[in-house]
Amino acid sequence: MATSAGSEATAVPGRLRSLLVKQPEPVLLIGAGASISSGIPAAAAAVEQIVRWRWCLDNNRSHKDPTVRPGDYKPWMNTLSWYSDSVPLADLYPVAVRNLLNVANDRRSFFEDMINPEVQPNVGYRALANILHAGWVRTVLTANFDECVQRASIIQNRPHHLVSIKTPSDLIRFSSAPENPQLVYLHGSVEHLTDRNLDTDVQDLDAEIVDRVKPLLRDHPVIVIGYRGAEPSIMRRLFLDNVDYANRFYNGIYWCVLDREIDLPLPPMVAELAARIGGNFNKVGIRHFDDLLDRELWHRLSTEGHQPTRQPSRGGPIDVPFDMRVQEQDSVDDLDLVLLFTRLREYALVLSIAAPDAFDREWTLSLAETFHLIGKPTGNEFHPTVAGNLLFSKGEPTASPGAHVRLRAKGPERWLRQCFGDDADFLPQEDDSVYEVDIRGNLWSQLDQLTEILSLVNRQFRLKQEVSRQARSYNPLALKEMIVNALVHRNYETDEAVEIEITPASIQTVSPGGLVDAVVAQMYDSELEALIKSGRRSIKGYRNSVISDLFYGGGQMDHTGSGLSDMWRETVNNNGDVTFGPTNSNTRFEVAIRARQEAVDEITNTAVADESQVTRYSSNILPISAMPEWVWHAGTTAGTNKGLYHSASGLPVPPGLVQDGRFYTLFDLEELADGLVTPFDVGDIEAMRVDELLLLPNGTNILIHLLQDAVLRHCRALGMQVDWSRKRAHFPRYEDGDERRVTYQARYKRATRTVVKVRMRRDSDEVSYYEHKALSVTILPAGEEWCLILSPGYAFTRNGFGKLIGNEKINSLSTRRAAKDFNASVHNDLTFWLAMLIEGQSGLFSLLPDVSSELEPYAPNIVISDQLVGASLNSSAFDDLAISQAIADDEMDELDTELMKLADMDEVENPDDNETDQGV
Numbered sequence: 036m037a038t039s040a041g042s043e044a045t046a047v048p049g050r051l052r053s054l055l056v057k058q059p060e061p062v063l064l065i066g067a068g069a070s071i072s073s074g075i076p077a078a079a080a081a082v083e084q085i086v087r088w089r090w091c092l093d094n095n096r097s098h099k100d101p102t103v104r105p106g107d108y109k110p111w112m113n114t115l116s117w118y119s120d121s122v123p124l125a126d127l128y129p130v131a132v133r134n135l136l137n138v139a140n141d142r143r144s145f146f147e148d149m150i151n152p153e154v155q156p157n158v159g160y161r162a163l164a165n166i167l168h169a170g171w172v173r174t175v176l177t178a179n180f181d182e183c184v185q186r187a188s189i190i191q192n193r194p195h196h197l198v199s200i201k202t203p204s205d206l207i208r209f210s211s212a213p214e215n216p217q218l219v220y221l222h223g224s225v226e227h228l229t230d231r232n233l234d235t236d237v238q239d240l241d242a243e244i245v246d247r248v249k250p251l252l253r254d255h256p257v258i259v260i261g262y263r264g265a266e267p268s269i270m271r272r273l274f275l276d277n278v279d280y281a282n283r284f285y286n287g288i289y290w291c292v293l294d295r296e297i298d299l300p301l302p303p304m305v306a307e308l309a310a311r312i313g314g315n316f317n318k319v320g321i322r323h324f325d326d327l328l329d330r331e332l333w334h335r336l337s338t339e340g341h342q343p344t345r346q347p348s349r350g351g352p353i354d355v356p357f358d359m360r361v362q363e364q365d366s367v368d369d370l371d372l373v374l375l376f377t378r379l380r381e382y383a384l385v386l387s388i389a390a391p392d393a394f395d396r397e398w399t400l401s402l403a404e405t406f407h408l409i410g411k412p413t414g415n416e417f418h419p420t421v422a423g424n425l426l427f428s429k430g431e432p433t434a435s436p437g438a439h440v441r442l443r444a445k446g447p448e449r450w451l452r453q454c455f456g457d458d459a460d461f462l463p464q465e466d467d468s469v470y471e472v473d474i475r476g477n478l479w480s481q482l483d484q485l486t487e488i489l490s491l492v493n494r495q496f497r498l499k500q501e502v503s504r505q506a507r508s509y510n511p512l513a514l515k516e517m518i519v520n521a522l523v524h525r526n527y528e529t530d531e532a533v534e535i536e537i538t539p540a541s542i543q544t545v546s547p548g549g550l551v552d553a554v555v556a557q558m559y560d561s562e563l564e565a566l567i568k569s570g571r572r573s574i575k576g577y578r579n580s581v582i583s584d585l586f587y588g589g590g591q592m593d594h595t596g597s598g599l600s601d602m603w604r605e606t607v608n609n610n611g612d613v614t615f616g617p618t619n620s621n622t623r624f625e626v627a628i629r630a631r632q633e634a635v636d637e638i639t640n641t642a643v644a645d646e647s648q649v650t651r652y653s654s655n656i657l658p659i660s661a662m663p664e665w666v667w668h669a670g671t672t673a674g675t676n677k678g679l680y681h682s683a684s685g686l687p688v689p690p691g692l693v694q695d696g697r698f699y700t701l702f703d704l705e706e707l708a709d710g711l712v713t714p715f716d717v718g719d720i721e722a723m724r725v726d727e728l729l730l731l732p733n734g735t736n737i738l739i740h741l742l743q744d745a746v747l748r749h750c751r752a753l754g755m756q757v758d759w760s761r762k763r764a765h766f767p768r769y770e771d772g773d774e775r776r777v778t779y780q781a782r783y784k785r786a787t788r789t790v791v792k793v794r795m796r797r798d799s800d801e802v803s804y805y806e807h808k809a810l811s812v813t814i815l816p817a818g819e820e821w822c823l824i825l826s827p828g829y830a831f832t833r834n835g836f837g838k839l840i841g842n843e844k845i846n847s848l849s850t851r852r853a854a855k856d857f858n859a860s861v862h863n864d865l866t867f868w869l870a871m872l873i874e875g876q877s878g879l880f881s882l883l884p885d886v887s888s889e890l891e892p893y894a895p896n897i898v899i900s901d902q903l904v905g906a907s908l909n910s911s912a913f914d915d916l917a918i919s920q921a922i923a924d925d926e927m928d929e930l931d932t933e934l935m936k937l938a939d940m941d942e943v944e945n946p947d948d949n950e951t952d953q954g955v
Contacts, residue, residue: 043301043309046289046317048331051258055171055332056341059255059286064176064269066262069159069183069324079124082131086112088145089135102798126265159325160187162333167216168193170405171336174251175218178262178269184218189553192587195407195580196355203241211250214410215355219248221269240268248273253281260291261324264305274308283312291327294320340389342401357528358422358579361410362434367400367417370427374479375399375408378426382406382588407581422581425527428477435527437547440474440481442488444537454491478522478582479589485518485535492537497641498633506642508630509542510609516602517626521546523583524624541629549621551576564616567599602628655865657823659742659814660879661898666728666738667704668697669715683714689890690748692740694733701741701895711889735816742814745882745897746823750810752885753874756837758830765807766790768835773802779870788867791835796935803935805835810868823899827864865903873901 054061067081090108091098112118117130136142164187166172175184188197198208198217209217221240252273264270278284290305297320301309309316321327376399383390383402391398400417403409408423419427424434432438444451448468451461461468474484493514498506521533526548534545550563553576566574577583599615606613606628615626633642673679676693689707691700698715708717728734743762750764751757757764768775768791775791792806809830815822831840873880880901884894 044314044317045297046319048319048321048327050317051289051319051327052332052336054256054258054289055166055336060171060173061256061258061289062174062176062251063163063172064178064257064259064262065324066178066260068261068263069179079128082124082128085131085135085145089141092141102796125263156183156187156190157325159323159328160184161191162325162329164188164191164193165333165337166328167197168195168405169336170216173213173216174255175216176221176248177218178221178266180220180222189576192577192580192584195584196359203243206243206247209247211247219244221273240272245272249277249280252277252284254286256286257284257288258291258319259288260321260327264290264302264308267304270304270308275304275311278308278311284315287315287317288312289317289319291319291321294322337387340387342388342405356578356580358420358425358581359407359410360421361412361418362421362424363412363418365419365424365433367409367419369429370409370419370423371429371477372396372399372427375403375423375427378479378585378589379403379406381590382585385588406584408585420581421527422579422585426478426582426585431475432477436530437532438478438527440485440521440533440535442472442474442485442535442537444470444492446537446539450539453494481522482518486515489514489518489537489542492542494635496635499641499643506631506633507609509611509628510605513602513605513609513611513613513628514542516598516605517542517544517628519586520544520598520602520624520626523586524548524578526578539630541627543625543627546624547622548578549617549624551578553577562616563599564614567603567615602626655825655827655903656817657825657869657903658900659821659823659897660900661896662725662821663701663895663897664725665703665722666699666701666725666741667720667722668699669704669720670696671698671715672696673698679714686714687711687887687890688714689886689893690741690744690884692737692744694737699728699737699741701745701897702890703893703895707890707893710892739814742821742897743812745884745895746812746814748885749872749882750812752883753871756830758839761811762813763809763811763828763830765809765830767807767837768793768805773805773835777867777871779867786867793835794935804840805832806830807832807835808864808867810871825865825868827868869901869903872899 051061087103087108088098090096090111091100091103094107096103113120115134117134118127132142136145160183163172163175163184167175167188168191177184185197185199188194194216196215198210198213198215200206200209200217200219202220209219221244262269274284274288288308290301290309292299292301297318300306301318321331373394376394379399379402380390382388388402400409403423404411404417407420408426409417409419411417419434421434425432425438428434444454445464445467448461448463451459451468451470455470459470461470472488474481474488476484489509490511493507493509493511495505495507498504518535521535521544525533525546529547531547533547536543536545554563554574563574602615603613610631610633612629613627615624617624635642671679671693673682673693676691679693679698680688687707689700689702689704691698691702693699704713704715704720705722707713708715708720725738728738731737747757747759747762747764754766755764756767766775766777773791773793774789776787776789778785778787780786788808790808794803794806795801796803807830809828811826811828813824813826815824832838833840879898882897882899884891886894
């Protein structure tokens with residue numbers, strides 16, 4: 036029986052979790068709403084961007100010009116014959132494309148710019164990648180044409196293989212029972228932007244796509260997220276035309292809408308569908324796409340112990356990476372199942388998947404299938420995949436003839452014997468001797484063998500310098516990153532082995548296989564080494580997704596794309612150097628790590644530090660010399676600081692934190708209540724020692740909050756503006772001037788620094804925004820000690836005082852702006868900020884309480900050292916950074932343009948609200 040309009044059945048996210056872990060698994064349909072938090076505009080916002088783009092073309096203006104304002108193009112938009120302010124902008128999207136992006140090249144340029152390579156998938160898409168990997172969803176239909184799903188799968192390295200069907204010609208790869216997750220672009224992808232964007236296009240879908248997809252919609256539940264349901268192509272061809280064919284969608288359609296819109300009428304075609312299928316249509320109220328996919332589905336399912344599930348393939352084309360291919364000639368009994376269980380259990384703990392305490396063959400094989408370590412190509416018998424064979428073979432892997440490492444050490448025989456012992460066999464040559472060994476076995480065994488051999492080469496010695504210490508020729512973490520990179524990312528389809536050559540001065544690896552396409556696409560014609568050494572991280576792509584995933588699960592590598600960056604930084608911090616990159620033909624990847632340059636005395640095993648390129652740097656850590664001993668707390672009915680201060684009705688309340696019905700403060704609340712009238716119940720005030728507070732479940736966070744608050748109040752007492760939410764302070768401009776300069780005592784002389792700069796519009800004398808030197812503060816425990824972490828950076832305001840440019844993007848811009856400062860500048864920044872904090876004191880300084888005179892007697896005494904903890908680093912290691920700093924002017928211009936654009940958006944925060952929250 037059909038439901039009446041507005042009386043649709045409702046469901047909650049928990050119902051969707053039940054769908055995901057049962058059979059048949061649901062089909063997911065996503066629309067533009069899913070990509071908004073990734074930076075891709077929804078239909079209405081896209082229309083306005085299209086109008087702005089076309090106006091710029093017609094008026095010979097750059098579409099990136101931040102001075103182009105709505106007042107320029109909106110009056111023109113009102114004159115367009117197809118535009119009507121009575122029609123929602125989202126409904127005008129296909130008409131806007133047809134009329135304003137009518138030239139095919141303009142259309143492609145617009146969309147490729149809107150969906151640019153820098154768009155990062157939101158947390159919802161990353162959670163979806165994990166859900167696809169677990170097998171809880173196998174088919175995703177998308178009305179979008181962005182690549183957020185694929186980018187999320189690269190970032191997460193899950194699923195190991197995603198079948199993307201972007202055009203009708205790709206449908207040969209489509210499966211009604213896919214072994215690997217599949218993503219179907221209903222309107223074409225970013226490479227095929229002209230397919231389904233015009234109003235004449237969205238009336239229909241390709242008939243072959245409809246024929247392939249509609250059996251899935253009949254036989255599976257359908258979950259719809261972020262889709263308005265306004266396109267006839269999808270609503271009619273996939274849903275309304277198939278009501279009878281799908282038996283009124285017997286398995287149910289679950290249409291997600293925002294909680295705040297749950298009671299609003301559905302769009303006309305969605306309402307028609309709901310009326311026709313009755314109780315099989317359910318509205319599901321959600322907070323937003325990210326919250327549903329990440330918190331309600333992925334994290335809830337994984338923490339509740341639901342195991343991933345994958346069905347054996349029931350047909351479909353073979354289209355998988357090499358390491359996922361099943362080795363039918365091998366048996367699972369050829370694998371070390373105990374080792375397999377151990378590694379999978381480690382990974383299960385990382386993913387919060389329930390795992391048995393002792394070896395369980397059934398659980399091991401089930402999870403191994405999920406992780407593509409075994410498979411069932413035919414029948415019901417498991418066989419190892421290439422990855423399973425390489426990782427867990429009992430003997431030498433059979434999947435790849437080149438799956439071994441040739442290691443060669445060359446140098447004076449005395450050095451070789453010191454490294455490998457007198458029993459090792461050496462091959463004498465004209466000048467040096469050679470030690471050779473072939474590393475074989477499964478990849479875990481190879482990793483263990485290589486780690487042991489390189490530890491023999493990585494000699495420890497006593498380094499004489501300012502403070503003598505033990506040192507090694509190489510940083511162990513850098514060596515680990517080098518060999519993991521060689522084992523995980525090499526090409527196993529070739530019969531070439533990994534080659535490692537060791538000399539007294541360096542260790543070099545050469546791996547078969549260059550950079551994969553996913554990495555090349557992120558480099559934008561730059562060299563990988565130059566990008567890494569200029570500070571770029573998260574450049575990643577996987578040739579062997581399964582092998583990479585298991586090394587991640589075992590803790591041998593990360594999914595952050597930081598391996599090469601960490602290898603370089605750890606090496607230069609050890610006074611060495613490293614080079615890396617593909618060969619010119621991109622058929623091999625080479626890494627060379629050079630050892631420390633000190634000459635080690637073979638008798639005393641000591642060396643004098645090479646100080647020729649070592650510079651003394653100060654860290655950004657200040658020890659807290661005197662901590663409060665006591666914390667006071669009292670009960671409160673307020674739920675927040677703001678509520679407490681408001682309910683106090685003017686009675687004195689010291690700085691503190693409301694937490695779980697108690698108000699915590701470092702101010703002596705007992706004496707304060709004795710001397711003043713306060714809103715606290717005197718009989719409910721309690722004192723506890725700080726070490727007792729730290730034993731509470733949230734005690735450490737409470738203490739950190741109270742100490743950070745004390746530091747920020749000290750900054751405000753010194754005349755700074757405070758951004759409480761970001762734990763950051765900056766000097767305001769002078770009342771009667773734009774810029775502000777501060778003179779202070781630097782390390783060796785008096786110095787002057789500009790702390791507020793005015794940034795003018797490029798086409799007028801009008802101020803665009805103000806750039807402030809800023810200081811972020813963090814409190815961290817260091818063993819039994821506590822310390823203050825200083826992080827120099829930038830803040831940007833509209834008025835030179837406290838009106839911060841409020842767009843969230845400003846956080847990344849501030850970080851990027853600070854990242855352009857070279858190390859020497861950062862060191863000077865730390866010296867400057869330290870001089871500001873101590874305000875003429877020396878040795879130690881006490882934090883100023885910045886409270887009213889009546890509260891000041893009860894303030895805590897917090898004393899901080901004025902000496903930054905120091906370290907000696909290899910200054911030549913930062914030559915590349917110095918070069919990148921010298922060529923950063925263009926990037927600074929780009930940042931300046933972005934900031935001017937954000938300032939023009941006039942999105943500001945209210946600093947008074949922040950201060951109210953702190954009880955000011």
